[in-house]
Amino acid sequence: xxxxxxxxxxxxxxxxxxxxxxxxxxxxxxxxxxxxxxxxxxxxxxxxxxxxxxxxxxxxxxxxxxxxxxxxxxxxxxxxxxxxxxxxxxxxxxxxxxxxxxxxxxxxxxxxxxxxxxxxxxxxxxxxxxxxxxxxxxxxxxxxxxxxxxxxxxxxxxxxxxxxxxxxxxxxxxxxxxxxxxxxxxxxxxxxxxxxxxxxxxxxxxxxxxxxxxxxxxxxxxxxxxxxxxxxxxxxxxxxxxxxxxxxxxxxxxxxxxxxxxxxxxxxxxxxxxxxx
Ligand code: 13P
Numbered sequence: 001x002x003x004x005x006x007x008x009x010x011x012x013x014x015x016x017x018x019x020x021x022x023x024x025x026x027x028x029x030x031x032x033x034x035x036x037x038x039x040x041x042x043x044x045x046x047x048x049x050x051x052x053x054x055x056x057x058x059x060x061x062x063x064x065x066x067x068x069x070x071x072x073x074x075x076x077x078x079x080x081x082x083x084x085x086x087x088x089x090x091x092x093x094x095x096x097x098x099x100x101x102x103x104x105x106x107x108x109x110x111x112x113x114x115x116x117x118x119x120x121x122x123x124x125x126x127x128x129x130x131x132x133x134x135x136x137x138x139x140x141x142x143x144x145x146x147x148x149x150x151x152x153x154x155x156x157x158x159x160x161x162x163x164x165x166x167x168x169x170x171x172x173x174x175x176x177x178x179x180x181x182x183x184x185x186x187x188x189x190x191x192x193x194x195x196x197x198x199x200x201x202x203x204x205x206x207x208x209x210x211x212x213x214x215x216x217x218x219x220x221x222x223x224x225x226x227x228x229x230x231x232x233x234x235x236x237x238x239x240x241x242x243x244x245x246x247x248x249x250x251x252x253x254x255x256x257x258x259x260x261x262x263x264x265x266x267x268x269x270x271x272x273x274x275x276x277x
Contacts, residue, residue: 002066006169018225028260034069038074046078049083051146080092093122093126116165129168130167131168133173134161134173137207142231155199156198158198159199170204172205181211192219205226
C-alpha cells in the first residue's frame with residue numbers, strides 16, 4: 001500500500017529502526033526494492049532524484065510506482081530525492097509522491113529557511129511530507145549525486161531550522177559521503193547525538209553505500225530513521241552488465257533485465273536487514 005513517508009518514519013522512530021530509501025530510475029530498480037521489502041516484511045521508500053527528471057518520464061514513473069505500491073504487502077512510499085527547483089516539487093506533488101526533499105543546503109541558513117518554509121507550506125497543503133538538509137555531503141567514488149563541500153550539520157542551526165520551517169524529517173551531515181569512501185570513513189557520532197538532543201523529528205542519513213555495518217547500527221541507535229542507498233545497488237547492476245558484455249551469445253534483453261534486477265536484490269536485502277536491526 002502507498003503510504004506517507006512521515007508515517008513510516010514516525011513508526012521507525014518510535015521503534016528505533018531505519019527504513020531504506022532506495023534510489024531508483026526504472027521498472028527493474030523499483031521491482032527489486034519492493035520485492036526485497038516484501039520478502040523482509042519491512043517498509044520501503046522508493047526515491048527518485050530530481051536529477052533523473054530529464055531522462056525518466058515522471059508521470060509514467062509515478063503511475064508505475066503507485067500501481068506496484070497498491071498491491072504490495074508492505075508499506076511503500078514515493079519520495080522525491082534532492083530537489084533544487086520548486087517546479088520539480090510541484091510536479092512530484094501533482095503525481096502522488098508522498099514526500100519531497102527540498103535541498104537548499106547550498107544557501108546560508110536564513111535563505112535556506114525561507115526557501116524551505118515555502119516548500120513546506122505548499123507540500124503540507126497537499127498532505128505531502130518534507131525532508132530538508134542542513135550541511136552537505138562530499139562526493140566519494142562512483143556517486144551520481146552533486147558534489148557537496150562536506151560541511152557538517154551544526155546542531156543549533158538544525159534546531160532553529162526545524163522550528164522555523166516545520167519540516168517533517170531532517171538530513172544531518174555527520175561525515176558520510178555520497179558514493180564509496182575514498183579512505184577511512186570519518187563519521188561523527190557525538191555530533192549526531194548533539195543533533196538528536198535538540199531535534200525531535202526523524203533524522204535521515206544520506207550516503208548509505210560503503211558505510212561500515214557497525215557504524216550504521218550506531219547511527220540508528222542515535223536516532224537515524226531513514227537511510228538513503230544508491231551507489232552500491234548501481235554497482236551491483238553495472239557489474240552484472242559488464243560481465244554480460246563478455247557474453248558472445250546473444251541473450252534476449254528481457255532476460256538480461258530480469259537477471260540485472262536479480263543482481264541488485266542481494267545488495268538491497270543486506271541493507272534492509274541491517275536497518276531493521
Ligand atoms: P549513496 O550513493 O552513498 O548510497 O547515497 C545515496 C544518497 O544519499 C541519495 O540521496
